[in-house]
Amino acid sequence: MKNKVDHPDFWDEIYKNNSAGWDMKSPTPAFIDILKDKKLSPSGKILILGSGYGYDAVEAAKHGLEVTAVDISETAVSFSKQLAENNNVKLNFIVDDFFNLPQKYSGYFDAVYDYVTLCAINPARREEYAAMVSEILKCHGKFIALLFPVEDRPGGPPYGLNVDAVSAIFTKYLSLKITTDKINTIKPRRGREVLQIYSKQC
Numbered sequence: 604m605k606n607k608v609d610h611p612d613f614w615d616e617i618y619k620n621n622s623a624g625w626d627m628k629s630p631t632p633a634f635i636d637i638l639k640d641k642k643l644s645p646s647g648k649i650l651i652l653g654s655g656y657g658y659d660a661v662e663a664a665k666h667g668l669e670v671t672a673v674d675i676s677e678t679a680v681s682f683s684k685q686l687a688e689n690n691n692v693k694l695n696f697i698v699d700d701f702f703n704l705p706q707k708y709s710g711y712f713d714a715v716y717d718y719v720t721l722c723a724i725n726p727a728r729r730e731e732y733a734a735m736v737s738e739i740l741k742c743h744g745k746f747i748a749l750l751f752p753v754e755d756r757p758g759g760p761p762y763g764l765n766v767d768a769v770s771a772i773f774t775k776y777l778s779l780k781i782t783t784d785k786i787n788t789i790k791p792r793r794g795r796e797v798l799q800i801y802s803k804q805c
């Protein structure tokens with residue numbers, strides 16, 4: 604079933620109106636911890652799904668990763684390009700619907716990262732999303748999913764994420780390696796986030 608969140612204009616208008624209520628104006632604390640952690644940090648090519656203003660994408664580039672940031676909003680990507688320039692890092696930017704990525708990027712990425720993006724898509728497309736993530740990962744590539752908000756809530760976006768339901772969808776395509784709520788976050792999101800790391804088995 605079609606949903607307003609399927610349309611680029613829905614997202615671009617939010618950025619044009621400066622009304623991105625989820626924006627923290629800084630990189631995500633748990634993602635910074637992952638990048639600093641020798642065991643957890645990915646290497647090589649990472650894709651940031653629904654990269655928004657690009658704080659996490661720029662942070663990953665600062666840690667030496669080869670970053671691609673994709674977002675459907677041209678306005679958001681323009682902002683991130685400027686952010687990358689200000690921070691003296693080079694990133695690849697894609698303005699497109701990430702559901703189109705398998706056409707060009709099959710088996711391409713060592714890691715894919717999601718924060719506040721799974722909860723933003725049409726819930727009816729979550730399985731399609733999981734298949735897309737799996738398709739663009741290399742063998743043994745990692746999917747780093749910082750799930751938020753892990754609660755029942757009416758309507759959306761953000762659409763509430765049930766951790767068991769999310770795991771059931773993604774484990775059709777990937778193998779679940781880590782699930783934990785012992786992660787660093789900002790005060791209003793405490794207890795509302797779960798980190799999951801999946802791996803692609805080939």
Ligand SMILES: C[S@@+](CC[C@H](N)C(=O)[O-])C[C@H]1O[C@@H](n2cnc3c(N)ncnc32)[C@H](O)[C@@H]1O
Nearest residue numbers: 614653654655674675676699700701718719723
């Ligand atoms: C709630 S925002 C989160 C942004 C960013 N991840 C963050 O944490 O600040 C969701 C982002 O996903 C993007 N998005 C939504 N649907 C998309 C799609 N089908 N393809 C690419 N980007 C999409 C939106 O434009 C928006 O920037």
